[in-house]
Amino acid sequence: MSRVLQVKKAAGTLGAYLEGVDLATIMRADDLFLQVKTAVLEHEVVFIRDQRISAPVFENFAQGFGPVLVHPAYGTVADAPDVQVLESTPDKPSKIEAWHSDMTFSLTPPTFTLLHGKTIPEYGGDTLWRSATAAYQALSEMMREFLGGLRAVHDFRHGFQESLAEPGGEDRLAGAVASNPAVSHPVVRTHPETGKKALFVNPLFTSRIEDLSPVESRHLLEFLYQHLSTEEFTVRLNWQPDTVVIWDNRSTQHKPVNDFFPQLRKLHRVTIAGDRPV
Numbered sequence: 404m405s406r407v408l409q410v411k412k413a414a415g416t417l418g419a420y421l422e423g424v425d426l427a428t429i430m431r432a433d434d435l436f437l438q439v440k441t442a443v444l445e446h447e448v449v450f451i452r453d454q455r456i457s458a459p460v461f462e463n464f465a466q467g468f469g470p471v472l473v474h475p476a477y478g479t480v481a482d483a484p485d486v487q488v489l490e491s492t493p494d495k496p497s498k499i500e501a502w503h504s505d506m507t508f509s510l511t512p513p514t515f516t517l518l519h520g521k522t523i524p525e526y527g528g529d530t531l532w533r534s535a536t537a538a539y540q541a542l543s544e545m546m547r548e549f550l551g552g553l554r555a556v557h558d559f560r561h562g563f564q565e566s567l568a569e570p571g572g573e574d575r576l577a578g579a580v581a582s583n584p585a586v587s588h589p590v591v592r593t594h595p596e597t598g599k600k601a602l603f604v605n606p607l608f609t610s611r612i613e614d615l616s617p618v619e620s621r622h623l624l625e626f627l628y629q630h631l632s633t634e635e636f637t638v639r640l641n642w643q644p645d646t647v648v649i650w651d652n653r654s655t656q657h658k659p660v661n662d663f664f665p666q667l668r669k670l671h672r673v674t675i676a677g678d679r680p681v
Contacts (some may be wrong), residue, residue, distance in 0.1 A: 406439040412446070417534040417655065419446035426454045431445060439649070440468065444597060445513065445660030446636065448532045448650035448657075454519065455645050458483035458671055463534035465517045465673035468649075472513050472676040474506065480671065489518075490669040491661065499562075502533065502536055502631065502658045503607035509560040510586050513652045515673040520646040521671055528661030533637045534600035535652045538630055539591060547600075553590040554613045555604050555624075559583035562608040590627075592680040594653050601654045602627060603680055618659060631656065642668075653677070 409422040421442055429436050442449050456464075462483040465471070471485040480486040491497040506512050539547065560580060573580075590612065592603040604612075606628050612620040640648065650657065652674075 406435050408435060408442060409445070410442055413450065414467045414638035416537045416636050416638070417447040417532060417646075418640075419449050421449050421451045424451060426451065426464045427460050429455050429464065443649050443651055446537070447534055447655045448648065450640055451647040452643060453645055453651075454647045456519070458486045458519075461517070461519045461647070461671055462486050462673060465675065468515045468517070470676045472506065472509070472511075472674045474672075474674060477611055477672075483671075485673055487672045487674070488669065489672050490522075490667070492667050496664065497659060497661050499607065499659060500661055501605070501607040502628070502656045503562070503605040504535075504603070504656050505652050507557040507588065507603070507605060507608045508562060508583050508586060511677050511679050512588075515675040516650055517673045517675075518648045518651050519671040520642050520644055522643045522669035523644045523646075524663035524668050526665035527660065527666070528668050529551040529639055529641050529660045530648070530657055531637055531639045531659045531660065532650060532655050533631055534654065535631060535656055536594075536599050536605065537601045537636045538627075538633065539600050541633070541636075542630070548593070550590050550602075550627075551600075553615075554587045555590050556585050556610045556613060557588055557608045558568045558585040559584075559608070561610040573613045587612070588680045592653065594651075595678065595681075597642050597654075599654065602631060603653075604628075605656050653680070 405490060411420045413419055419442060424435060458480040459482055474487050475485040547609045549602055588603055590604055591600050593600050604624060612623055641681050
């Protein structure tokens, strides 16, 4: 007998809690796995509580979404090399506080990103997501037409400028910088699976819009970032230990809230390779 996933909306525009699934036993060819992926495509980000699984089990589940895309700036788990470790401590706090889509500095940014909460602070440390699809749809027809002809530059150096400015930062990240030259993506991308259009610029990695003057580029990006931040386009997660989050990197952006120090937070992450945005 096939199992039916329970889906409960988390907010009006995007986000849902999934119940009735144990990631330790789910099989990639299982109908339940397909239900999970369908829920991610529909709701753009999903939250699954109480998943007490090891890093290798998390890695195996994540690999069902496709080939893994490694990240040049993060370490990995010893017995699960596709699982990256995102750890923020008072001595080494997270430098990323801006809204972003993961790794848009790549020619082929991830399709999906998965997080597993390992060490969760007692208070603070929430994460927010926003729907770039809903933000695009809320624009006027004239603005959508204008943006559809534009491209923007995404740059690893732009996103990691604080880390690069640290003592030894240039040397530590020299390989990552060399391997990730600036790339050009459309300002509006079309989702290859749903056909929906979404804004594809973010303040962390987007450095400028091509073919506009610096002033025009700056003001247009500021407008788009403010529009994307409309509260009705967002959902917020209060982390609990063993929560798994899966989101569609092509249609959402996210932002961590670093308000939990001196507590610690550690997450495991897997990013799934994508194709070139169009």
